[in-house]
Amino acid sequence: MESPVNALPASPLRVWVVSDGRAGIENQGLGLAEALGALRPIALSVKRIGWRGQMGALPWWLNPAPLRALAPGADIAPPWPDIWIAAGRATLPLSLRMRRWSKGQTFVVQLQDPRVPAGAFDLVIPPKHDRLQGENVVPIVGAPHRVTPARLAADYARFEDQLALLPRPRVAVLIGGKSKAFGLSAERAAAMAHEIELPVAQEGGSVMVTFSRRTPDDAKALLSARLRHLPGLIWDGEGDNPYFAFLAAADYVLVTEESTNMTTEAASTGKPVFILKMEGESLKFRLYHEELERLGAARPFGGAFHSWTYEPLAETERAAAEVLRRFDDRAGNG
Known part of the structure; x- marks a missing residue:
């Protein structure tokens, strides 16, 4: 049939x-x-x-x-x-x-x-x-999303001039913000910037940073200032959002733990996904991250990058x- x-x-x-x-x-x-x-x-x-x-x-x-x-x-x-x-x-x-x-x-x-x-x-x-x-x-x-190989390829083509020559490893950094269970203070943003900066600099790589509408202004400003000296691109919120292009260009993806949408989208690429700790706790999100780990898609970020393969979420x-x-x-x- x-x-x-x-x-x-x-x-x-x-x-x-x-x-x-x-x-x-x-x-x-x-x-x-x-x-x-x-x-x-x-x-x-x-x-x-x-x-x-x-x-x-x-x-x-x-x-x-x-x-x-x-x-x-x-x-x-x-x-x-x-x-x-x-x-x-x-x-x-x-x-x-x-x-x-x-x-x-x-x-x-x-x-x-x-x-x-x-x-x-x-x-x-x-x-x-x-x-x-x-x-x-x-x-x-996770959640339904719009990430497909065709969409990633099309958006990468739009930003290729800005991304193609970035040194590898290219690290996409997807920053969310305040939610019911989690927060992102200036202090946590400073620590997060330090956690990201060291391994990228050590490996001679680059960053591609994008923020969500929920990112607090002080955390956004602090992360931007601390990471700006690295090779890469930090989206300032003006013009088209290169979010999908960043996913397409990335060798590794860092994503804050409070966003179901962003972690699911990242895990649909088949690229190593690292979860960035925020302030707060949530049983539901712990179960979600454990499921992503069980599927081989994501791991907690421990301050260093390493590669692995898995079947992209579909x-x-x-x-x-x-x-x-x-x-x-x-x-x-x-």
């Missing part, structure tokens, strides 16, 4: 990616949608939602008429999509009603742990370290294949 993920439908599947527009959240949905598009023709629409007044701060059950409560510009209206991919707490008032609104025609996928019964959706795709289980739950290592592709399999089973196409 022909595999359902390769059976071409008569017309593209209409796929919506719905979020509050935050890049880290939206990119998870886009990553899954793009992986679907690699298996099947899709017509993709990106929907960024907001709520009027204080509705966005309320629990989903206190938003009884969400279509009327949406802020202008959300564009959530029929005809409904074939596949709805949503991520983030803000989408719950809509996701929980989509199957009823579409009379069961829309296949509803919710990313992350929605913290409501998983049976309210057709499929929930949480990170494995959230320890969520159920018949319609497909846990994955969890986004696995999740996309499972979405299509279940979509086809429900439609009777399996």
Whole structure:
């Protein structure tokens, strides 16, 4: 029997990616949608939602008429999509009603742990370290993302003039910032800069540094000042972000421990990934990092670089294949 993920439908599947527009959240949905598009023709629409007044701060059950409560510009209206991919707490008032609104025609996928019964959706795709289980739950290592060999190659080509002549080893340094469990003070940033600077200088290598929107200004300034004397490139936030190009050019990747997105993306390259310690502790993140170590993808950074090989993570592709399999089973196409 022909595999359902390769059976071409008569017309593209209409796929919506719905979020509050935050890049880290939206990119998870886009990553899954793009992986679907690699298996099947899709017509993709990106929907960024907001709520009027204080509705966005309320629990989903206190938003009884969400279509009327949406802020202008959300564009959530029929005809409904074939596949709805949503991520983030803000989408719950809509996701929980989509199957009823579409009379069961829309296949509803919710990313992350929605913290409501998983049976309210057709499929929930949480990170494995959230320890969520159920018949319609497909846990994955980390989070869906947009890193593919083609994307890395294309972005490297855009920045090749700035990166090709950097001395090896080239070290991509991906710095996140404050989260519920972790922090990055100026003191920790100074220590981190020292930990990075010494082995890069000893090996005659270079750094490629990028910061997230969550990086505190003082930590960003301190890391930039301490690493600026090394060969390399430090993205200052102006112009196009060379993040994917850095991953493509890197021999090693350093990434702060609080970011599921960045560690998963780094581990999808097949390159050695080292986890940079921040301030704080989290059982969930410890389980996540232990899983990455078990898979051979990442190790704690101990102040020195070394190489190893592993099978690049392909969890986004696995999740996309499972979405299509279940979509086809429900439609009777399996």
